[in-house]
Amino acid sequence: MSEFLQFAFSGLTVGAIYALVALGFTLIYNTSKVINFAQGEFVMLSGMTTAFGVTAGILLPFAALLALIITVLFGILLYRLAIAPARGASPVTLIIITIGASIMMRGVAAVVFDKNYHSFRSPLGDTPIKVDGAAILPQSLLILAGAAIIVVALWLFLNRTLLGKSMLATAANPLAAGLVGINTSRMIGIAFALSAAIGAVGGILATPIALTNYSVGTFLALKGFVAAMLGGMGSPIGAVVGGLLLGLFEQFGAGYLSSQYKDAIAVIVLLLVLFTMPNGLFGKAGIERV
Amino acid sequence: MARGPFVSHYALVGAVALVVVLLPLALPDNFYLRVAALVYINAIAVIGLNLLMGYAGQVSLGHAGFFGIGAYAVALGPAALGLPVWLSLLAGAVLSGLLAFIVGRPILRLRGYYLAVATLGLGLLIWMFFNNQSELTGGPNGMQVPRLVLFGWRATGPATWYWISGATLVLGTWIALNLINSPTGRAFRAIHDSEIASRVLGIDIARYKSLVFVLSAVYAAIAGSYFSLFDGFVTADSSSFIRSIEFVVMAVLGGLGSILGSIVGAAFLVVLPQALTVFHEYEEIVLGLIMIVFMIFLPGGVVPSLLSLARWRTA
Numbered sequence: 001m002s003e004f005l006q007f008a009f010s011g012l013t014v015g016a017i018y019a020l021v022a023l024g025f026t027l028i029y030n031t032s033k034v035i036n037f038a039q040g041e042f043v044m045l046s047g048m049t050t051a052f053g054v055t056a057g058i059l060l061p062f063a064a065l066l067a068l069i070i071t072v073l074f075g076i077l078l079y080r081l082a083i084a085p086a087r088g089a090s091p092v093t094l095i096i097i098t099i100g101a102s103i104m105m106r107g108v109a110a111v112v113f114d115k116n117y118h119s120f121r122s123p124l125g126d127t128p129i130k131v132d133g134a135a136i137l138p139q140s141l142l143i144l145a146g147a148a149i150i151v152v153a154l155w156l157f158l159n160r161t162l163l164g165k166s167m168l169a170t171a172a173n174p175l176a177a178g179l180v181g182i183n184t185s186r187m188i189g190i191a192f193a194l195s196a197a198i199g200a201v202g203g204i205l206a207t208p209i210a211l212t213n214y215s216v217g218t219f220l221a222l223k224g225f226v227a228a229m230l231g232g233m234g235s236p237i238g239a240v241v242g243g244l245l246l247g248l249f250e251q252f253g254a255g256y257l258s259s260q261y262k263d264a265i266a267v268i269v270l271l272l273v274l275f276t277m278p279n280g281l282f283g284k285a286g287i288e289r290v
Numbered sequence: 291m292a293r294g295p296f297v298s299h300y301a302l303v304g305a306v307a308l309v310v311v312l313l314p315l316a317l318p319d320n321f322y323l324r325v326a327a328l329v330y331i332n333a334i335a336v337i338g339l340n341l342l343m344g345y346a347g348q349v350s351l352g353h354a355g356f357f358g359i360g361a362y363a364v365a366l367g368p369a370a371l372g373l374p375v376w377l378s379l380l381a382g383a384v385l386s387g388l389l390a391f392i393v394g395r396p397i398l399r400l401r402g403y404y405l406a407v408a409t410l411g412l413g414l415l416i417w418m419f420f421n422n423q424s425e426l427t428g429g430p431n432g433m434q435v436p437r438l439v440l441f442g443w444r445a446t447g448p449a450t451w452y453w454i455s456g457a458t459l460v461l462g463t464w465i466a467l468n469l470i471n472s473p474t475g476r477a478f479r480a481i482h483d484s485e486i487a488s489r490v491l492g493i494d495i496a497r498y499k500s501l502v503f504v505l506s507a508v509y510a511a512i513a514g515s516y517f518s519l520f521d522g523f524v525t526a527d528s529s530s531f532i533r534s535i536e537f538v539v540m541a542v543l544g545g546l547g548s549i550l551g552s553i554v555g556a557a558f559l560v561v562l563p564q565a566l567t568v569f570h571e572y573e574e575i576v577l578g579l580i581m582i583v584f585m586i587f588l589p590g591g592v593v594p595s596l597l598s599l600a601r602w603r604t605a
Contacts, residue, residue, distance in 0.1 A: 100581025
């Protein structure tokens, strides 16, 4: 029982991070129909910046803020310099551009920082809380709380503010949104910034327990994508549910089957979803026009 | 393309053969022969990928998986099963083609982003296998590859592999061009232009997609076998995600739908890091930058853009 509980807790913790990456995918996909393969790099970049900031003696809140600002800046630059100039390009072209951006950001992190693993101490300390024989790190609770706050804030932003509603309108129908005076290009830019910010928060929350390194972004992007697909591409609720489910699958699979092939679980889930239910759990069925 | 496709088709095979034969005269030493052999080996894999992407219009972000199967076949065949190297090479190509055949049908039903990510996942699974089964493959530390021995003759050294890979490249170019100018090739292009229209015309889409996928997997496996035989050593890196991406970039940068473009793309991406060794630290930044810049300003690729420029000048 305690083993089961342990896997469930760690599954939800990891899943919350995947959910944040998946939310980032969803925001960008909905407004621009671009799948941003550099999504994982936002998490990496902010984790690395915070870790280096703390090591350099900056107080954690300021280091985290700095990481957030830098990551959002990268998100905006990614849109302005690489995505916007290629508007209307084919999926293959856009895939190569975002993968190129991802490789570039990895390279920048390797040169500016280094290629070692980094972390910083959780502000809540690292004395585990015992629950029924299972140990939970206080940082795990912070991750879950942080993810929940972001989900609620994002919902409020999209449904209760004019800017958020303009973004939803851009997602629903760019042409009509443009006709009623919404600057759709600016909305897509904001989606990139917001998505980078969500990734950045994920990186700041995860680094104390997950460690970070210049190369962690690739697998994070893949898992975030799998989570988004599992939930149904384009659905924010789906992204959250998909992320949590994927985290649970992974931890239970690693615990009961094989920890060596932990990363393979995400790929197998991805292939199963693509083959059997490409619209995911909450996605809408797409109709193709000839 | 419009006038006399057969003339230009044989002219291209001839031109490639001529370059392969004459290039060693211009290369000062073994280092350059080695780089040229690497260009040819990569070009073989990229031509296969170009048939899939440029002619049939199907993306694959996992071709390094097939490359890795070929690369490990020539190491594991002799080490684990006691097969001769040449037979292991053939077995690797067959195995790779068989895997492509089995997974091809379900995977190739997907389109666009979904197909891209499914093939990426397939490539990752193959990489994970090579990386994790370290008692068999040596994992990240790699394993030794025996020399290729044909009729008592040991194939070793840059010069030997220059000629083997060069000859195979000419053969691979010839086969690819023959295929493109056959009814099968026309079916590929019809599928590329519109799947629904080609289905209406009676083209068995699933069969043709599967065929080109298998063919491209065989090209990749042979290139992979050459790569590890040439090196005498193989690691799980041979099937890594970044290598899959490099193949795609070579194909797209040279120009999708242009066999010559595949060779040019391979040459560019193999030679560039050699020329930039001083900037080794910045290799990833440069690669990423090239991908972004070329996709924004020259999405059609180098060779097709130059050809249309030449045509525009003469018109």
